[in-house]
Amino acid sequence: MSAPQKTIAQLAEEYGLAPNEYQVLLDRLGREPNQVELGVFSVMWSEHCSYKSSKKQLMKFPVTGDRVICGPGENAGVIDIDDGDACIFKMESHNHPSYIEPYQGAATGVGGIMRDVFTMGARPVALLNALRFGEPSHEKTKRLVKGVVSGIGGYGNCVGVPTVAGETNFHKGYNGNILVNAMCVGLAKADEIYYSAAPEAGHDVVYFGSKTGRDGIHGATMSSAEFDDESDAKRPTVQVGDPFAEKLLIEATLELMQSGAVAAIQDMGAAGLTSSSVEMAGKGGVGVELDLDKVPQRETEMTAYEMMLSESQERMLAVLKPGFEDVGYRIFQKWGLDFAIIGKTTDTGHLVLKHHGETVCDVPLAPLFDDAPLYDRPWVQPELHPALGTDEVAAPTSWNDAVLSVLTCPDMASKRWIWEQYDRHVMADTLQDSSTGADAGVVRVHGTEKGLAVTSDCTPRYVQNDPYEGGKQAVAEAWRNLTAVGSRPIAITDNLNFGNPQRPEIMGQIVRATDGMAEACRELDFPVVSGNVSLYNETNGVAIPPTPTVGAVGLLTNYDVVTGFGGAAEGDALVLIGETKGSLGASIYLREVLNREDGAPPPVDLKLERKTGDFVRALIEAGELTVVHDLSDGGLVGAAADIALASDVGMELDAGEAVAHGFYFGEDQARYLVAVPNADELVAKAKAAGLTAAVVGKVGGTDFAGKAASGELFRIPVAHVREMHESWMPNWIEG
């Protein structure tokens, strides 16, 4: 007995096409599609592939600059890092799959973002990840953290690319939708970049890598829908990764490129064979015809629909230059991977698929590729929180407890349990990583004196309370972190994680956050070169906190000057460069000590941000600063404690006449804390540059201590701070 056949219109709804979109499809096609054609359209028009709700917002970003070789629209962004070298990077989310199956979801997120980078000709040299989990007490959180971390490590460690930096937040807003954003940074030669646009008709289209199976079918559509209590049932749509195959694929792909065989190339990511063939042909303005019988298959009797929608991992599609077939076969035989010519480019402008000798799909490429429905979704201005004065925020009743609460809360506690599971040193070029104490990861550009600084940043609680200022802050903090290690910030990749854009209040967050990001990118000459949008991060109608993650890259022309938190010495003065107003709205102090999440986040003065950063960077480049930390979460207490812990020294801080809790915990932007032997000279230089700078304490002893005009406020042995800071995570997760 078989179930009654569904009509194509019913299937359209099941595949995630809205009724109006299905109508557009009928109009464009002039007939009813068959099931394969419907599958192809539904994934290409999914939010994930088409950016239909976000495209208009993304157009606001500055995407060009002196160092931009290739901006958004390709597999990843490409920037010029001098001497004929290029850096290729991108960040991408794997949120939905990671919630359903954390190990494989996170692992394939890492694999996917690496493919985006080496598809363009780069050897991956650094990985980062930005993770947001639900509150630690939530029943699913531990399992998700364990799974995601071992998935990221399991994949990246095996492939042999160091995971050098990242961030982890916990908040109940992510209880039903965790965020797993992975970033990959690669190195290439500026004149050897590979693009996806297929050249003229008549070239062979070649498939290589792993075989195609039934995993991940309709993954892109799943990633474009909300969750509900039944989401666990979607587990079969999560892909399964094989990092060994990825390692072989990297080597084989780079070798194929070296041989001169590659005319165009595209990895098979979301929507697999469908999106890769459509992208290549669409961008090249040609047609493509594929014979699906030639696709290497892992399972028997796969249908055309299954092959086109499969998201099996570690696969690539390329257009070969004529005469290179044998070279390709030889290289892939050496690496033990499949290599098959599965079709050719045509002049029809159509995507034509043959299976068992029959034409199973014949549709024009234009509507698939660049004619997806676009939405200018209605939005409302987000409700903004009013600014909080220090008098509206209670001072701590016990300062020692408050300082420890800030330093050991889940967001601030050491994430050693996480990063010790990541290989941070393979490739032997890592200068700064999660363990060394620095605002950004730094890897050497192999064989040169240059270094690449990499960071990932977003402060969701700021974006929640003021999307515009929060969007600005995410970009500014990334810029500041790159500056604090001595690099020149060059460009960013963005990973926009939001809820359902069909709700006007969520669309308002998207519109205003991207407004803020665009503004910051313009002011800081910090263009967006690649990115990814993840919407519908909702469960049972509850959206995540808006989380526009910023991944960024900076260049050190001579890595000898690289700075970090370690190395502060007895007798050094601690100098705070930048202005302290005591902004406690949406601060860690407010949340962790007073249990409040209200208030406007600290505003970002972009001109001041730039001026302050340029001043600090010039001193680092001149070799005058070695211990530098930006101020962000936890304000001065957070930054000073990081330096004390990394340098293993005590500190005596002094608020002077300032309002003490604003001074110690305020999260005002555009500030850096440095340790120097000679403070007077530095303060004078800062003043001459029109900046605020003041001595806020001295390095020495074995206590982390602070006072104000009223007397001593807190005194905690550094050893105790370390013990508390280090123990939260292992106690929680192993407990």
Added chain:
Amino acid sequence: MSAAVIVFPGSNCDRDCKVAVERSTGEQVSMVWHAETELPKGLDLIVIPGGFSYGDYLRSGAMAAQSKVMQAVKKAAEDGVTVVGICNGFQILCEADMLPGALMKNSGLKYVCKPISLTVANKDTRFTKRFGDQAEVVMTQGNGDGNFFADAETLKRIEGNNQVVFRYVDNPNGSVNDIAGIMNEAGNVIGLMPHPDRAFEAELGSADGATFFQSIYDAL
């Protein structure tokens, strides 16, 4: 000195080993693909690098130990050529029976990546002479299967023969007798879990790995 690094599918420290030996000794290092049946003539040093050979899918190092090139490596070792296995290379040498014992899953059941302090357990080897009286040696390590194990009888033998070359100061993985690196009885084959190939310049956190390779160079 003539040196080569063996490259298996899934090796990922092959370049690191080449660069580390070249920077430490000033000598050029060649790469040998796993499918080769013969090694370059006149080799003095063979390095089996870290990584995940064959994905480590059966058991770490098990498949690489059966590959064609390992027959040639075994033969070279018997002829006295110096062989260094680092991390996955150590696992391969144990699986190939070129070193005693085995490497099991870390006692904490997790991959652990961190800088590690070692004591030189045997100062009188071709791998350690240059360390002289240096009290501790620092390298980084990163592995999931670094927990060295040998049965009591084997352990007694390798301890009695002074085959233990490095010990952990603070054992990260449950290795028996804190063993981080051992050599064969003849003293020309060493396996170690920490990476000298990631610690050959001060800016990488330690240059003790360079001393390790320079010791070998001195001995040739």
